[in-house]
Amino acid sequence: IKRITTNTLQKMKSQGEKISMLTAYDFSFAKTFDGAGIDVILVGDSASNVMAGHETTLPITLDQMIYHASSVIRGVSRALVVVDLPFGCYQGNSKEALISAVRIMKETGAHAVKLEGGEEILESVKRIVAAGIPVMGHLGLTPQSIYKFGTYTVRAREEAEANKLRNDAKLLEQAGAFAAVLEKIPAQLAKEVSESLIIPTIGIGAGKHCDGQVLVMHDMLGINTEFKPRFLRQYLNLNEQITGAVQHYIRDVKSNDFPNDQEQY
Numbered sequence: 359i360k361r362i363t364t365n366t367l368q369k370m371k372s373q374g375e376k377i378s379m380l381t382a383y384d385f386s387f388a389k390t391f392d393g394a395g396i397d398v399i400l401v402g403d404s405a406s407n408v409m410a411g412h413e414t415t416l417p418i419t420l421d422q423m424i425y426h427a428s429s430v431i432r433g434v435s436r437a438l439v440v441v442d443l444p445f446g447c448y449q450g451n452s453k454e455a456l457i458s459a460v461r462i463m464k465e466t467g468a469h470a471v472k473l474e475g476g477e478e479i480l481e482s483v484k485r486i487v488a489a490g491i492p493v494m495g496h497l498g499l500t501p502q503s504i505y506k507f508g509t510y511t512v513r514a515r516e517e518a519e520a521n522k523l524r525n526d527a528k529l530l531e532q533a534g535a536f537a538a539v540l541e542k543i544p545a546q547l548a549k550e551v552s553e554s555l556i557i558p559t560i561g562i563g564a565g566k567h568c569d570g571q572v573l574v575m576h577d578m579l580g581i582n583t584e585f586k587p588r589f590l591r592q593y594l595n596l597n598e599q600i601t602g603a604v605q606h607y608i609r610d611v612k613s614n615d616f617p618n619d620q621e622q623y
């Protein structure tokens with residue numbers, strides 16, 4: 359099978375084929391998603407929430423991201439694997455940003471990194487790209503800045519913030535980013551930005567006009583059932599199914615049904 363590269367994604371945009379992206383954090387799910395044909399796997403710092411149980415993405419460390427990413431990469435033979443640079447290992451220091459990105463590439467075998475922000479992190483983006491590492495941008499509701507926003511509501515509804523986002527998207531493209539995530543912004547703004555950029559946009563809560571879509575695996579599989587924003591389409595209710603299976607197992611153990619004569623040596 360032919361590997362997905364940043365060039366493949368660019369080609370998909372020019373040919374009008376939408377890009378599919380999901381998060382994954384471990385070997386087994388990554389292997390299943392890759393086998394199902396997903397284009398891009400994001401080792402998101404949402405691992406901080408769905409894997410570690412933190413309230414925000416801020417606590418996860420670079421070492422923890424490297425552990426998740428190296429597990430994911432061992433399950434993948436086709437998808438492009440992108441890894442989030444976590445909070446505190448790139449903001450305000452392009453040298454540290456480069457060192458962090460290099461660690462991810464060397465220690466995990468992943469194919470690209472993702473950074474949140476526009477103009478503020480431009481020097482970091484340029485420096486990482488100059489080192490030969492593909493960079494994905496992330497604009498709109500950037501969860502590492504949640505304490506600045508103070509709310510998880512839709513971003514860039516006001517003209518000033520929308521204009522900054524338009525400008526940031528252009529700057530990221532000019533700095534050499536190969537794609538940009540647009541999170542929780544009005545569909546009309548995402549459409550405009552997607553049309554104005556050569557590089558593909560990947561939306562989450564950003565409407566149908568993005569060049570691709572991304573969801574957090576725990577949300578779309580219904581493992582996490584507390585999080586139900588309007589933009590989420592839930593494809594399974596795994597929490598319910600797993601609860602049923604576990605309760606069935608408990609009953610079987612308690613009733614001496616499991617293991618039976620065929621299930622022993």
Ligand code: KIV
Nearest residue numbers: 381402403404539574
């Ligand atoms: O960490 C993450 O899961 C993400 C996606 C939601 C884009 O950054």
Ligand code: NA
Nearest residue numbers: 402403404442
């Ligand atoms: Na993220």
